[in-house]
Amino acid sequence: MSVLTRDEAQTRAQLIDVHRYTVALDLTTGDETFESRAAIQFTARAAGDTFVELKPALLRSVTLDGQPLDPHTLDQNRLALTGLTEGEHELRVDATMRYSRTGEGMHRFTDPTDGETYVYTQMFLEDVQRVFAVFDQPDLKAVFALSLTAPEGWTVLGNGIATDEGDGHWSIAPTPPISTYLVAVAAGPWHSVRTEHAGLPFGIHCRRSLAPHLDADADEILTITRACYDRYHEKFKEPYPFDSYDQAFVPEFNAGAMENPGLVTFRDEFVYRSAVTDTERQTRAMVIAHEMAHMWFGDLVTLTWWDDIWLNESFAEYMGYQTLTEATRHTDTWVAFGIDRKSWGYDADQRPSTHPVAPDPDAVPDTASAMLNFDGISYAKGASALRQLVAWLGEK
Ligand SMILES: [Zn+2]
Structure with missing residues (x-):
């Protein structure tokens, strides 16, 4: 293909x-x-x-x-x-x-x-x-x-x-x-838990066979969701830009989650089927907070070209950890970041494929090369750099 x-892309956007x-x-x-x-x-x-x-x-x-x-x-x-005329x-x-x-x-x-x-x-x-x-x-x-x-x-x-x-x-x-x-749909005989927050419909969804496990954690998931939503409204002057907030835990998902506006998808391994550690609960909470940060930064305000995807992820990573610390019972998240995520960044940085946090624009000439510069550096090293910036300049 x-x-x-x-x-x-630039030529088409001009036309x-x-x-x-x-x-x-x-x-x-x-x-x-x-x-x-x-x-x-x-x-x-x-x-x-x-x-x-x-x-x-x-x-x-x-x-x-x-x-x-x-x-x-x-x-x-x-x-x-071919041969388009000027106009509609x-x-x-x-x-x-x-x-x-x-x-x-x-x-x-x-x-x-x-x-x-x-x-x-x-x-x-x-x-x-x-x-x-x-x-x-x-x-x-x-x-x-x-x-x-x-x-x-x-x-x-x-x-x-x-x-x-x-x-x-x-x-x-x-x-x-x-x-x-960022367009998304999901369809099936989903098991859903629906509620309302700040005047908007909120829902969490999973396949039916996982229903008891989602129900067991629904309060926890929705409590984290509401707390992050409220905290982001305190931080960002711009109100939440979409008309609803659904979180679907979907089967056979390749990534951790995807920030589709109003319909975040998560791998359904996040619907826990047996006892888990509190660290695992914190990881799920972090992903909830991270994806919600993207509603503003990524979805409302979006990169022009794929060389800037690092800032999408570094910012969501920073906001996710910081917002959990401020707004939820997970007050020690930066320790997990230091142990877990920074080592991911260090690993990527020691390889021959290391690159600047913000790749040189020439390094992303097309969609095939976009993901060559997308790794632990884009997420964790970038979030560390943003956190350092906050330490020097303050969050505002
Ligand atoms: Zn992200």
Whole structure:
């Protein structure tokens, strides 16, 4: 698949301004694939050529301003849009997409315990292309309005509040402008614990077979969530930018968690199934605090290009540890940081692959190289540097 270069991203961002994605996903068409229909409204600032990205199983049809384009012009993951005129445009793309079993794009999982099936998305860094057609780069933010058709008995979760329209149809409230890699949905017969805080719906969710274990810790998880939410409001002048806060503990997740606006996903190993140490509880609390910091820093304010992802993570890392210390029963978190996380940074720093905390922009020329500079240095050494800065200058 073609990778996106920084030069291409800059050229595209100069040419177009993306306004809105209206996306309909049908999850009722079988175990292997789902249907994806996207309408993208955008403006070209001048006449020119560009492209949209998509990794379909089958590209059914494409129209630009009502005129059909040849689906066979799809070259790897790129569909060329040539001869654009200056002004408003609407691109419509209908495709069949593959579920993944690898945690990339729309992951599908059947629980061996009870045979129930769940799907959820992981779009970072460019896996949104596995779900719908998209101008996929972090600085082309847009409103995302998603709707889903899901099997009966499923609950749908998204970045905004999801509404059950009946007959398996769900609509998700449109987002404020967000980056393409932050769009998220999760669907399945989730077990949910719902509450309200500061006038917003809060929910925690897991697969049904883990329900008793989530219920046993629901108070603890929600207490940490509320305390961090309140503390961030004291620290940041900007109110929480989204309409709800759901935390879904999902199966077979590759990372620790992902900061999708309004729908954070966590690996469901964080739903403890047996006695754990208090250090493990503190680690889970830290991840809750870290992901919530991203709602402001990462989701509301976003990097332009992937060379700046370190600041996303260093800041969330710093804020996560510091906020837990200030606002929860976990008052000793910097000790765990010193033992646990800093050694991760030291390790990475002693390898031949070491790099500055903020990589040289030339070191990240394209999406394929973005993750080569993303390790313990980006998280732990960066958070240490920020903490040192706070020691010198004060937090304000
Ligand atoms: Zn993070």
